[in-house]
Amino acid sequence: MSRDGRIGVGIIGAGEIAGAHMRGYLQAAEHARVVAIADVDPARAQRFTERAGRPDIFVDYRQMIASPSVDAVDICLPHHLHKDAIVAAAEAGKHILCEKPLCLTIEEADAVTRAVTNAGVTLMCAHNQLFLPTVAAARQMVRDGRLGKVYGARTTDIFALSIDPDRLGWRARRATSGGGELIDTGYHPTYLLLHLIDSAPVKVAAVLSRHRLEILEGEDSATVLVEFANGSVGTIVTSWAYEPAGCTERFSIVGEAGSLWSDGRALHHKPRGGEQVVVQESGGETDTYAAEVVDFIACLVEGRRPINTEVEGVKVLKVILGAYASAERGEIVELKNP
């Protein structure tokens, strides 16, 4: 606990996304404070010291985790480093917010699950798009049966990545990213699909492509089909190669009694045979990163389960790994569910 009684948070990895998370900690300042930041490059951590209120800076995150003023860690590391940081934090009894993906393999997922369960700590997956107000509203409408039996859903996350290829760094290599675009940006429409469809994914088929970003070892685009136990079929379309066509929805869901679709800002509902209505107006842009951090802190304060813990994180990972296996083998892959 930090000296003033607030939850002490240590950020691990002071790169791009850590800056977005900082906005959340400033909003959650009544209950939490960033007391430490660890980065192998201390100059990167130093960039946040003013905004964070002069936290301690560490080069070795294991030393930071050992600090008694750190109650929770926020893991903002390259993908291949997530598992070790989660296990180290859990073994030290610290709560965890972890950026996507949770980790990279089934073996890592088992180690993460064991460590978090044995320690009894809270782990929240940083699945920020679940904090879009339209997502919560759509999920509720599905659960309330407003679409009747759900036949299918489509989720997308597509943009033309314009970053200088030399700056892609760890993202360009399979060993450090775990694949290509699908396990990175493609993680968002995957957890979104699983959140919207109220059933277990059972089969996956995928086509991966590299249209433009030759620097990547993996794909820059992916289309993934997911069959669910209740018969619903999901489609994930995701890319860094191109700008989405103007009519591309963030998500859409069709069922026997009608459909829902959203561009992420407004939510539209069309009952079967009826007129389309706006059930949620397009508000301002939601800072989903800040919202997820505020909710993480609220979960710790209230002892509440996060929307997505390691349990959902592992399910998302299994779909992604199934998609990679499908593309490699050229066949539909059955998912093993516990």
Ligand SMILES: NC(=O)c1ccc[n+]([C@@H]2O[C@H](COP(=O)([O-])OP(=O)(O)OC[C@H]3O[C@@H](n4cnc5c(N)ncnc54)[C@H](O)[C@@H]3O)[C@@H](O)[C@H]2O)c1
């Ligand atoms: N939710 C989103 O929309 C979103 C967006 C961007 C990134 N992310 C995720 O956030 C994570 C980080 O991505 P990023 O874009 O911030 O990467 P980044 O490369 O900008 O930052 C990573 C930081 O980790 C540091 N680092 C590397 N090894 C370290 C170690 N052993 N100990 C301590 N620090 C170490 C690096 O020096 C760097 O500052 C990834 O999991 C990524 O997928 C999520």
